[in-house]
Amino acid sequence: MNINPRRTPLIAGNWKMNLDHLQAIAFVQKLAWNLKDAGHDFAAVEVAVFPPFTDLRSVQTLVSADKLPLAFGAQDVSAQDSGAYTGEISGAFLAQLECQYVIIGHSERRTLHNESDEQVAAKVTAALKHNLVPLICVGESAEDLAVHGPSAVPVAQLRAALAGVTNAADIVVAYEPVWAIGSGQAATPEQAEQVAAALRGVLADTLGQDVADKTRILYGGSVKSGNIAAFMREPNVDGALVGGASLDIPEFSSIVRYQKHVDL
């Protein structure tokens, strides 16, 4: 079992465009109860949810009022702080809603909204400016995989995303091969480990060995309760960024409690 005292495992649920603010309240309450009833140690494995923007205030109010041991964050952030940017969401506003994390550079932003490496880098800088932990997503397409192998594109994407970062207080990286997202065809743990190790090398080159050693690198792309334990056995994989399965409370709870699947 991969237990690195400097890197608390993180299981994150990216809800994407699902659950309105009322559904979010019920979901978060049930998820917290489910995990508490199962005796989950939230200090041993951190749990974070990433609702749509419209749900964040409701999630914040519930988490705060009930002192739920769940982290939460947004699925994107503007590179700007304020002004004439219709539809954008400022990192300052997310910080006011007590968001701890923000997903940046998800492949659905890169492909569906033509988000460039430069835009991703600017968003990372904005997140850090507002004391949000950027969860930087990188991953190759099926074409990239065929031509360049698994690591080349994620490594280049992470290097570009960190262009404006000097001494990151805390970042998280998520390796999400585009071809594995929503396909039911996850990467192998060996591939995830290969790429995660290469990404940790980029962190060491760019931000120093200390940051590299403490930065959590997640795998995402068709993570399920049946495959999470194998990913978590890999030394450079520190958690998962879960999409579809994060919307099913028993399934997501089982993913969070992956250690029960593993012979410690």
Ligand SMILES: O=C(CO)COP(=O)(O)O
């Ligand atoms: O995009 C993802 C998480 O950000 C992964 O989605 P799936 O878990 O549905 O493949």
